[in-house]
Amino acid sequence: xxxxxxxxxxxxxxxxxxxxxxxxxxxxxxxxxxxxxxxxxxxxxxxxxxxxxxxxxxxxxxxxxxxxxxxxxxxxxxxxxxxxxxxxxxxxxxxxxxxxxxxxxxxxxxxxxxxxxxxxxxxxxxxxxxxxxxxxxxxxxxxxxxxxxxxxxxxxxxxxxxxxxxxxxxxxxxxxxxxxxxxxxxxxxxxxxxxxxxxxxxxxxxxxxxxxxxxxxxxxxxxxxxxxxxxxxxxxxxxxxxxxxxxxxxxxxxxxxxxxxxxxxxxxxxxx
Amino acid sequence: xxxxxxxxxxxxxxxxxxxxxxxxxxxxxxxxxxxxxxxxxxxxxxxxxxxxxxxxxxxxxxxxxxxxxxxxxxxxxxxxxxxxxxxxxxxxxxxxxxxxxxxxxxxxxxxxxxxxxxxxxxxxxxxxxxxxxxxxxxxxxxxxxxxxxxxxxxxxxxxxxxxxxxxx
Numbered sequence: 001x002x003x004x005x006x007x008x009x010x011x012x013x014x015x016x017x018x019x020x021x022x023x024x025x026x027x028x029x030x031x032x033x034x035x036x037x038x039x040x041x042x043x044x045x046x047x048x049x050x051x052x053x054x055x056x057x058x059x060x061x062x063x064x065x066x067x068x069x070x071x072x073x074x075x076x077x078x079x080x081x082x083x084x085x086x087x088x089x090x091x092x093x094x095x096x097x098x099x100x101x102x103x104x105x106x107x108x109x110x111x112x113x114x115x116x117x118x119x120x121x122x123x124x125x126x127x128x129x130x131x132x133x134x135x136x137x138x139x140x141x142x143x144x145x146x147x148x149x150x151x152x153x154x155x156x157x158x159x160x161x162x163x164x165x166x167x168x169x170x171x172x173x174x175x176x177x178x179x180x181x182x183x184x185x186x187x188x189x190x191x192x193x194x195x196x197x198x199x200x201x202x203x204x205x206x207x208x209x210x211x212x213x214x215x216x217x218x219x220x221x222x223x224x225x226x227x228x229x230x231x232x233x234x235x236x237x238x239x240x241x242x243x244x245x246x247x248x249x250x251x252x253x254x255x256x257x258x259x260x261x262x263x264x265x266x267x268x269x270x271x272x
Numbered sequence: 273x274x275x276x277x278x279x280x281x282x283x284x285x286x287x288x289x290x291x292x293x294x295x296x297x298x299x300x301x302x303x304x305x306x307x308x309x310x311x312x313x314x315x316x317x318x319x320x321x322x323x324x325x326x327x328x329x330x331x332x333x334x335x336x337x338x339x340x341x342x343x344x345x346x347x348x349x350x351x352x353x354x355x356x357x358x359x360x361x362x363x364x365x366x367x368x369x370x371x372x373x374x375x376x377x378x379x380x381x382x383x384x385x386x387x388x389x390x391x392x393x394x395x396x397x398x399x400x401x402x403x404x405x406x407x408x409x410x411x412x413x414x415x416x417x418x419x420x421x422x423x424x425x426x427x428x429x430x431x432x433x434x435x436x437x438x439x440x
Contacts, residue, residue, distance in 0.1 A: 004423050005395060011430070012396040015376035016293035023306050025288040025313070026281055032310035033317070100409060 086114035088253040096244040114258040118154070121260045135260040140268065149263040151270060191219060194230070199223040203230075227254055280320050283329055284313065290397075291333055297392040298341050300381040312336040334397065335407055338389055379429040387422035390415050 089111040113120035120134040131142040138151045191205040201223035208216050218233035231249040262268070288309065295305035295312075315336045316329065380388050386408065393404045394415070401419075405412045 004427065008391065008395045008423060008426065011372075011376045011426075012297060012392065015373045015380075016296055016396070018373040019289075019292070019296075020302050023292065023302065025292065025306070025309060026284050028306065028310050029284065029313055029317075032314050 085116075085255050086112070086253075086258045087251050088112045088256065090250045090252075092248045092250075094246050112253075112256075112258045112260075117258075119258050119260045121258075133260050133263065135262050138262070140263050142263070147267060149268045151268055194221045196223075196229055199225075199229060201229060227251070277317075277320060280317055287330060287333075288313075291330075291337065294334070294392060294397055295337060295341075296377065297380055297396055298337065298389065300377045308337055308341055312340050315340070331403075331407075334393070338407060342385070375430065379426055382429055383422055383425055386410075387418045387425065390418035391422040391426065394419050 091109045091111065093107055107124055109122050109124040111120060111122040118134060118137075121131070123131045131146060133140045134154065137154050139154055140149045140151045142149050189205050191203045194201050194203040201221055203219050203221045205219050206217065216233060216235050219230070220228060221230040223229050228251050230251070232246065234244065234246040236244040291312075292305055292309050295308045296302055299305045299308055312333055316333050319332065320329075380391070383391070389408060390404055393399045393407065394401070399407070401412045401415045405415045408415070
């Protein structure tokens with residue numbers, strides 16, 4: 001070890017020696033957990049209600065574009081249709097940093113929802129391991145083992161405001177990001193045929209920007225009945241490609257009955 | 273605290289202070305360091321049932337802290353552009369330890385964040401180059417380069433006089 005390294009170690013020791021009194025890591029941990037749970041609950045509820053909001057925002061995108069009327073009309077109608085009936089949904093998020101998959105940030109969720117009846121249930125697999133149910137005017141948020149729940153009145157779950165996404169899209173929800181596009185330009189074009197189990201359809205591509213640096217692009221696939229089947233959106237910073245996040249929403253079982261029950265009362269407590 | 277795993281609580285009691293000090297070098301002030309450690313502990317706790325059997329909580333927590341700090345940095349990047357030199361107000365004298373502590377922390381904040389992370393992981397947390405490289409997602413050669421440049425930059429920022437005064 002050379003002198004410069006030795007001196008640097010000394011400086012770092014000095015730089016950490018003036019720890020103020022009053023920092024209680026363990027005591028503060030409970031409060032930090034409460035804040036985290038509340039935030040995640042809002043995000044979970046946001047996913048459920050947010051699918052609707054995302055689709056609604058996407059409609060706005062199409063209406064602000066200069067794309068051809070047939071593509072606009074088809075996509076707009078399909079997305080509107082999604083808002084009016086029950087559906088199942090799987091969501092997959094992949095997140096790359098410097099070209100490498102970030103395992104702590106990616107994940108998948110499944111959702112069944114009936115927007116008209118304000119019923120929904122979502123389950124997100126590890127690392128975001130949690131379940132959220134919306135029923136009876138409350139949203140219930142589970143712990144990772146599913147045997148304890150905290151409930152929040154739906155009325156208290158204010159939508160997470162859009163904004164500041166020009167600086168960061170790391171923690172943003174799809175509806176936030178798409179809402180940003182209301183004020184931005186985007187284009188929509190037909191991009192070929194597509195098919196899946198029991199359906200055939202057409203894929204439409206869209207592209208826009210969030211702020212000045214983040215490019216948003218993706219596809220909306222519409223089946224022969226005019227229903228949205230797959231909604232893919234990718235966010236990237238083209239200047240350095242450091243962050244690339246892709247979310248895939250796959251819709252199925254339109255019109256299928258959705259049943260959601262509240263968790264057992266003895267396992268439930270109000271969220272602090 | 274009754275619903276918190278006792279082994280997790282013991283880990284925080286045992287290792288929390290070390291990570292708090294790593295955090296203050298990362299962030300530059302104690303309040304931000306406390307926030308960073310708390311946020312990272314919450315994430316660690318989610319993985320705790322799996323980690324405590326076969327994982328290394330220190331390595332995992334360091335990774336979380338670096339990633340969390342990086343995400344905070346990105347969220348604030350427009351407001352936190354490295355200035356390249358210290359503001360005159362922080363060029364305080366070296367008369368007491370607190371002034372020096374603050375000055376070193378602020379000098380670290382002037383460095384590019386990757387250099388800063390390499391310096392504190394190498395020379396405060398005492399991690400080998402390979403482990404730092406793995407944690408930061410770069411090559412050991414890059415770590416070596418960042419360390420070399422970081423040491424040189426720190427010396428320039430804090431002033432050669434300080435190093436020479438200590439006989440280096």
